[in-house]
Amino acid sequence: MSSYVYMKILESQPKRYDVGIALLSFGKSERIKRRIVNENVREGDRVLEIGVGTGTMALLAAERGARVVGFDVSPSMLRVAREKIAAGAHADRIELFELGVSGMEQFPDGSFDVVMSTLVFSELSSDERAYALSHAYRVLTCEGRLALADEVRPKNGIKRIVHASLRFPLAVLTFALTQTSTRSVEGLEEAVAGAGFRVLSAQRSVMEAFLYVVAVKECA
Protein backbone atom coordinates (compact mmCIF):
# COMPACT_ATOMS: atom_id res chain seq x y z
CA MET A 1 0.00 0.00 0.00
CA SER A 2 2.98 2.31 0.23
CA SER A 3 2.59 2.72 -3.53
CA TYR A 4 -0.31 5.03 -2.67
CA VAL A 5 2.31 7.72 -2.38
CA TYR A 6 2.16 7.79 -6.20
CA MET A 7 -1.38 9.16 -5.91
CA LYS A 8 -0.04 12.66 -6.24
CA ILE A 9 1.26 11.83 -9.71
CA LEU A 10 -2.13 10.41 -10.68
CA GLU A 11 -3.91 13.46 -9.31
CA SER A 12 -1.91 15.65 -11.66
CA GLN A 13 -3.60 13.68 -14.50
CA PRO A 14 -7.22 13.37 -13.30
CA LYS A 15 -8.46 11.73 -16.51
CA ARG A 16 -6.08 8.85 -15.84
CA TYR A 17 -6.70 8.79 -12.09
CA ASP A 18 -9.33 6.02 -12.03
CA VAL A 19 -7.31 3.64 -14.20
CA GLY A 20 -4.08 4.54 -12.41
CA ILE A 21 -5.42 4.06 -8.89
CA ALA A 22 -7.04 0.75 -9.90
CA LEU A 23 -3.69 -0.54 -11.19
CA LEU A 24 -1.67 0.89 -8.33
CA SER A 25 -3.89 -0.62 -5.69
CA PHE A 26 -4.57 -3.91 -7.56
CA GLY A 27 -8.27 -3.06 -7.52
CA LYS A 28 -8.35 -2.49 -3.75
CA SER A 29 -9.26 1.19 -4.10
CA GLU A 30 -12.55 0.32 -5.83
CA ARG A 31 -13.22 -2.56 -3.42
CA ILE A 32 -12.84 -0.42 -0.31
CA LYS A 33 -15.17 2.23 -1.78
CA ARG A 34 -17.81 -0.43 -2.47
CA ARG A 35 -17.34 -1.83 1.00
CA ILE A 36 -17.71 1.56 2.68
CA VAL A 37 -20.92 2.23 0.76
CA ASN A 38 -22.37 -1.26 1.21
CA GLU A 39 -21.66 -1.34 4.94
CA ASN A 40 -22.58 2.22 5.89
CA VAL A 41 -24.96 3.81 3.40
CA ARG A 42 -28.70 3.07 3.25
CA GLU A 43 -31.35 4.23 0.84
CA GLY A 44 -32.44 7.77 1.70
CA ASP A 45 -29.29 8.64 3.69
CA ARG A 46 -27.76 12.07 3.38
CA VAL A 47 -24.05 11.53 2.77
CA LEU A 48 -21.10 13.91 2.85
CA GLU A 49 -17.92 12.84 1.07
CA ILE A 50 -14.69 14.61 1.99
CA GLY A 51 -12.30 14.81 -1.00
CA VAL A 52 -14.68 13.32 -3.54
CA GLY A 53 -11.95 13.18 -6.23
CA THR A 54 -13.28 11.74 -9.50
CA GLY A 55 -16.62 10.86 -7.89
CA THR A 56 -16.42 7.04 -7.82
CA MET A 57 -17.66 6.56 -4.24
CA ALA A 58 -20.25 9.35 -4.51
CA LEU A 59 -21.72 7.53 -7.53
CA LEU A 60 -21.84 4.23 -5.64
CA ALA A 61 -23.67 5.91 -2.74
CA ALA A 62 -26.13 7.56 -5.12
CA GLU A 63 -26.77 4.20 -6.83
CA ARG A 64 -27.70 2.89 -3.39
CA GLY A 65 -30.35 5.59 -3.09
CA ALA A 66 -28.49 8.16 -0.99
CA ARG A 67 -28.28 11.90 -1.59
CA VAL A 68 -24.63 12.85 -1.72
CA VAL A 69 -22.80 16.11 -1.15
CA GLY A 70 -19.16 15.85 -2.15
CA PHE A 71 -16.41 18.42 -1.99
CA ASP A 72 -12.84 18.58 -3.19
CA VAL A 73 -10.21 21.25 -3.40
CA SER A 74 -9.12 20.24 -6.93
CA PRO A 75 -11.07 21.73 -9.86
CA SER A 76 -9.55 19.23 -12.29
CA MET A 77 -10.56 16.20 -10.21
CA LEU A 78 -14.05 17.70 -9.88
CA ARG A 79 -14.24 18.20 -13.66
CA VAL A 80 -13.78 14.46 -14.18
CA ALA A 81 -16.28 13.72 -11.39
CA ARG A 82 -18.87 15.99 -13.02
CA GLU A 83 -18.40 14.27 -16.40
CA LYS A 84 -18.85 10.82 -14.84
CA ILE A 85 -21.88 11.91 -12.83
CA ALA A 86 -23.51 13.58 -15.83
CA ALA A 87 -23.04 10.37 -17.83
CA GLY A 88 -24.75 8.28 -15.15
CA ALA A 89 -28.36 7.95 -14.03
CA HIS A 90 -28.11 9.65 -10.62
CA ALA A 91 -26.94 13.18 -11.32
CA ASP A 92 -29.95 14.56 -9.43
CA ARG A 93 -28.73 12.89 -6.22
CA ILE A 94 -25.18 14.29 -6.20
CA GLU A 95 -24.08 17.84 -5.46
CA LEU A 96 -20.42 18.81 -5.76
CA PHE A 97 -18.54 21.76 -4.29
CA GLU A 98 -15.06 23.06 -4.98
CA LEU A 99 -13.97 23.41 -1.40
CA GLY A 100 -11.14 22.53 0.95
CA VAL A 101 -11.73 20.97 4.36
CA SER A 102 -11.21 24.45 5.79
CA GLY A 103 -14.60 25.34 4.27
CA MET A 104 -16.52 22.60 6.09
CA GLU A 105 -18.12 25.09 8.48
CA GLN A 106 -20.61 25.89 5.71
CA PHE A 107 -22.41 22.58 6.24
CA PRO A 108 -25.13 22.80 8.93
CA ASP A 109 -25.05 20.89 12.22
CA GLY A 110 -26.65 17.43 12.12
CA SER A 111 -27.30 17.53 8.40
CA PHE A 112 -25.76 14.18 7.32
CA ASP A 113 -26.30 10.51 8.22
CA VAL A 114 -22.90 9.42 6.91
CA VAL A 115 -19.56 11.16 6.38
CA MET A 116 -17.12 9.15 4.27
CA SER A 117 -13.69 9.62 2.76
CA THR A 118 -10.95 7.55 1.11
CA LEU A 119 -7.30 8.42 0.52
CA VAL A 120 -7.72 12.04 1.56
CA PHE A 121 -6.55 12.23 5.17
CA SER A 122 -3.04 11.23 4.04
CA GLU A 123 -2.97 14.48 2.06
CA LEU A 124 -3.97 16.69 4.98
CA SER A 125 -1.83 18.27 7.67
CA SER A 126 -2.53 17.10 11.23
CA ASP A 127 -4.35 20.40 11.92
CA GLU A 128 -6.54 19.88 8.83
CA ARG A 129 -7.27 16.31 9.89
CA ALA A 130 -8.36 17.42 13.35
CA TYR A 131 -10.46 20.20 11.81
CA ALA A 132 -12.10 17.82 9.31
CA LEU A 133 -12.90 15.30 12.06
CA SER A 134 -14.40 17.93 14.37
CA HIS A 135 -16.65 19.16 11.56
CA ALA A 136 -17.50 15.60 10.51
CA TYR A 137 -18.73 15.09 14.07
CA ARG A 138 -20.68 18.34 14.08
CA VAL A 139 -22.44 17.79 10.74
CA LEU A 140 -23.52 14.22 11.56
CA THR A 141 -26.87 13.37 13.11
CA CYS A 142 -26.94 11.42 16.38
CA GLU A 143 -26.05 7.80 15.47
CA GLY A 144 -24.56 9.09 12.22
CA ARG A 145 -21.54 7.20 10.92
CA LEU A 146 -18.05 8.18 9.90
CA ALA A 147 -16.27 5.78 7.48
CA LEU A 148 -12.68 6.47 6.51
CA ALA A 149 -10.01 4.49 4.67
CA ASP A 150 -6.45 5.63 4.19
CA GLU A 151 -2.78 4.89 4.20
CA VAL A 152 -1.50 4.79 7.78
CA ARG A 153 1.77 4.17 9.57
CA PRO A 154 2.07 0.58 10.83
CA LYS A 155 2.08 0.14 14.61
CA ASN A 156 4.32 -2.95 14.60
CA GLY A 157 8.01 -1.92 14.67
CA ILE A 158 9.25 -4.27 11.92
CA LYS A 159 6.33 -3.54 9.60
CA ARG A 160 6.93 0.15 10.25
CA ILE A 161 10.56 -0.11 9.13
CA VAL A 162 9.62 -2.15 6.02
CA HIS A 163 6.88 0.34 5.15
CA ALA A 164 9.13 3.38 5.64
CA SER A 165 11.93 1.90 3.55
CA LEU A 166 9.56 0.96 0.70
CA ARG A 167 7.82 4.30 0.87
CA PHE A 168 10.83 6.61 0.95
CA PRO A 169 12.08 6.17 -2.67
CA LEU A 170 8.51 6.42 -3.97
CA ALA A 171 7.98 9.62 -1.99
CA VAL A 172 11.20 11.12 -3.37
CA LEU A 173 10.19 10.25 -6.94
CA THR A 174 6.69 11.63 -6.42
CA PHE A 175 8.08 14.82 -4.95
CA ALA A 176 10.52 15.21 -7.84
CA LEU A 177 7.66 14.94 -10.34
CA THR A 178 4.92 16.88 -8.53
CA GLN A 179 6.64 18.93 -5.77
CA THR A 180 4.11 17.38 -3.38
CA SER A 181 3.71 14.08 -1.60
CA THR A 182 1.39 12.30 0.82
CA ARG A 183 1.99 11.30 4.44
CA SER A 184 0.93 7.98 5.86
CA VAL A 185 -1.24 8.98 8.78
CA GLU A 186 -0.20 8.34 12.36
CA GLY A 187 -2.87 7.84 15.04
CA LEU A 188 -5.96 8.05 12.80
CA GLU A 189 -8.13 5.85 15.06
CA GLU A 190 -7.05 7.88 18.08
CA ALA A 191 -7.83 11.14 16.26
CA VAL A 192 -11.29 9.83 15.36
CA ALA A 193 -11.95 8.92 19.01
CA GLY A 194 -10.47 12.27 20.09
CA ALA A 195 -13.05 14.10 17.95
CA GLY A 196 -15.80 12.52 20.07
CA PHE A 197 -16.69 9.44 18.01
CA ARG A 198 -17.00 5.88 19.31
CA VAL A 199 -14.88 3.69 17.04
CA LEU A 200 -16.95 0.67 15.96
CA SER A 201 -14.23 -1.07 13.96
CA ALA A 202 -10.70 -0.38 12.81
CA GLN A 203 -9.30 -2.90 10.36
CA ARG A 204 -5.75 -2.83 9.10
CA SER A 205 -4.28 -4.58 6.06
CA VAL A 206 -1.76 -7.41 6.61
CA MET A 207 1.18 -5.00 6.49
CA GLU A 208 -0.84 -2.61 8.70
CA ALA A 209 -0.29 0.23 6.23
CA PHE A 210 -3.94 0.66 5.24
CA LEU A 211 -6.75 1.33 7.71
CA TYR A 212 -10.52 1.20 7.34
CA VAL A 213 -12.21 2.79 10.33
CA VAL A 214 -15.92 3.09 11.09
CA ALA A 215 -17.14 5.24 13.96
CA VAL A 216 -20.43 6.53 15.30
CA LYS A 217 -21.55 9.83 16.81
CA GLU A 218 -23.39 8.98 19.99
CA CYS A 219 -25.48 11.64 21.67
CA ALA A 220 -26.36 11.56 25.35
Ligand SMILES: C[S@@+](CC[C@H](N)C(=O)[O-])C[C@H]1O[C@@H](n2cnc3c(N)ncnc32)[C@H](O)[C@@H]1O
Ligand atom coordinates in the same frame (compact mmCIF):
# COMPACT_ATOMS: atom_id res chain seq x y z
C1 LIG B 1 -5.85 10.46 -3.69
S1 LIG B 1 -7.17 11.47 -4.06
C2 LIG B 1 -8.53 10.51 -3.49
C3 LIG B 1 -9.77 10.82 -4.23
C4 LIG B 1 -10.94 9.91 -3.88
N1 LIG B 1 -11.38 10.15 -2.53
C5 LIG B 1 -10.54 8.47 -4.07
O1 LIG B 1 -10.42 7.74 -3.08
O2 LIG B 1 -10.34 8.07 -5.23
C6 LIG B 1 -7.10 12.72 -2.82
C7 LIG B 1 -8.13 13.79 -3.04
O3 LIG B 1 -8.13 14.65 -1.90
C8 LIG B 1 -8.30 15.97 -2.37
N2 LIG B 1 -7.79 16.89 -1.35
C9 LIG B 1 -6.53 17.04 -0.92
N3 LIG B 1 -6.47 17.99 0.03
C10 LIG B 1 -7.73 18.44 0.22
C11 LIG B 1 -8.32 19.42 1.07
N4 LIG B 1 -7.58 20.14 1.91
N5 LIG B 1 -9.65 19.62 1.00
C12 LIG B 1 -10.42 18.87 0.13
N6 LIG B 1 -9.92 17.95 -0.71
C13 LIG B 1 -8.58 17.73 -0.66
C14 LIG B 1 -7.48 15.99 -3.65
O4 LIG B 1 -7.83 17.09 -4.47
C15 LIG B 1 -7.85 14.65 -4.25
O5 LIG B 1 -8.99 14.72 -5.07
